[in-house]
Amino acid sequence: LPADRELPITGQSDKKTFETATGLVTLTGNVFIRQGHLEIYAQQTSLETNQETKQLQQLIATGSPARFIDLPNEDGNSVEVSGNSIEFYPAKNLIITIGNAQISQNGNTVNGERIEYNTVTGLMNIQSQRALTGNPEDEQAELVIIPGAID
Amino acid sequence: MVQSRPIIPILIAIAAASLLYLLQEDDIQPSEEQSIVLPEGSPDIYMTGVDITRYDEQGQATLHAKGESLTVFNDPKRTVFAQPIIHLIDQEQRTWRITSSIAFIDENDNIDFQENVVATQLISSPPLILRTEQLLVDPAKNALKSDLAVQVTQGQQRIKAIGMTAELDTMGTNIHFLSEVSFVYEP
Numbered sequence: 001l002p003a004d005r006e007l008p009i010t011g012q013s014d015k016k017t018f019e020t021a022t023g024l025v026t027l028t029g030n031v032f033i034r035q036g037h038l039e040i041y042a043q044q045t046s047l048e049t050n051q052e053t054k055q056l057q058q059l060i061a062t063g064s065p066a067r068f069i070d071l072p073n074e075d076g077n078s079v080e081v082s083g084n085s086i087e088f089y090p091a092k093n094l095i096i097t098i099g100n101a102q103i104s105q106n107g108n109t110v111n112g113e114r115i116e117y118n119t120v121t122g123l124m125n126i127q128s129q130r131a132l133t134g135n136p137e138d139e140q141a142e143l144v145i146i147p148g149a150i151d
Numbered sequence: 152m153v154q155s156r157p158i159i160p161i162l163i164a165i166a167a168a169s170l171l172y173l174l175q176e177d178d179i180q181p182s183e184e185q186s187i188v189l190p191e192g193s194p195d196i197y198m199t200g201v202d203i204t205r206y207d208e209q210g211q212a213t214l215h216a217k218g219e220s221l222t223v224f225n226d227p228k229r230t231v232f233a234q235p236i237i238h239l240i241d242q243e244q245r246t247w248r249i250t251s252s253i254a255f256i257d258e259n260d261n262i263d264f265q266e267n268v269v270a271t272q273l274i275s276s277p278p279l280i281l282r283t284e285q286l287l288v289d290p291a292k293n294a295l296k297s298d299l300a301v302q303v304t305q306g307q308q309r310i311k312a313i314g315m316t317a318e319l320d321t322m323g324t325n326i327h328f329l330s331e332v333s334f335v336y337e338p
Contacts, residue, residue: 009336016312016328020275020305027332047336054306055338 004036004071005090009056013045023049031061037071037078042086059088065100072119079105081117093120101126112141196223201232212240214290218254230256237262239290239319246274246319247295249288262288270295272324279305279324281315293319301328307337 014029025047027033033040042061050057061068068081068088084099094116097103101115103124113129128141198221205214219234232254239247252266264270264286272279283301288294295317303310303326314329 006338009338010334011336012331012333014330014332016310016332016334018303018310018326018328020272020279020324020326025334049336056336 004038007036009033009035009047011040011045023051023054025049031063033059033061037069039069040067040086040088041069042066056090059090061086061088065102068095068097070119072122077106079103079117079119081115083115093118095119109144110142113139192224194222195225196221198222212243214239215245228258232256232262235264237288239288241319244274247272249286251286260290262290264288268297275305275324277306279303279326281326283315295319303328308334309336310334 011027011031011033013027013031016028017026019025027042027045027047029043031040031042031045033042033045040059040061041063043063043066045059045061045066047056048058049055062085065082065084066086068086069078070081071078081095081097081101081103083097083101085097087096087098088094089096097115097117099113101112103110103115103117110124110126112126113132114127116125117123126141126143129138130136130140132138199219201216201218201221203216203221204212205216207213215238216232217236218232221233222231224230233252235249235251235254237249237254238245239249247270249262249264249268249270251264251268254265255263257263266284268281268283268286270281270286272281281295281301281303283297283299285297285299287296289296296315298314300311300313301315303315310328310332311334312328312330312332315326316329317324317326
């Protein structure tokens, strides 16, 4: 939920490196992060904070796959995002998934090579591997909508 | 009667010798302090109200130490520092302040802080504060290390872990938390 961005971020991992000069944090091994309803599961995650405002600027999670689970609004349908790399920009309410990207909600799924997803508006921009490489042999994006799953 | 005459000179000689001996006794008798025998394992140096600064070959201060007492043993070489307050200095800037109940310094000048160890990075804003029960400082490698539970706070961020290492340089310190990491970050 949008209000979740004001909540504390808690997390665990096997290892962590903290660069005090830049505020960059790198978590490695069994990474789990939670902020309100948002949950992140990854093998490695880096968090960058703005050194003046101390706000979280960017979070990049990688894994096989890395997964994001979030509750974008009150209607209760959580969204799950997975992919090789997931970038989260809280200030822009933006999640960018790259590599085997998939977003699913309420049984509906979207697959592509690169998916941009706005966590507030729910707007998605899906790019297939073919669109990115221009190679006609590469995969296209795929969209599966369950009848009745969307009002 | 004749027998008694030789005895008198003998008696006089004995009396004179005794008198001489008594007169010299004060000189022979060593003063109380010189003959103190220290008990086994006594320190070679003991200082209180300690205030020491260490300099490198270029005359730059690298470390400043204050503390309640310093006890130095030469064999084997080790130093025990009670209630130490140690500042690591780099290019005339105090980068870290480390305090604890006690610290042990070995022959390689490595410092082993123990009990209520608090290490504060002074050059970061807000300051980063590390708490643990043991912290090893290697001034030569400019590195910190702990194998025990550590807790680090900086501004709204709190990190807990088991074990950590840190490389200290003026640009910024990289702290590596070695296992069982958990953290809370308050936006």
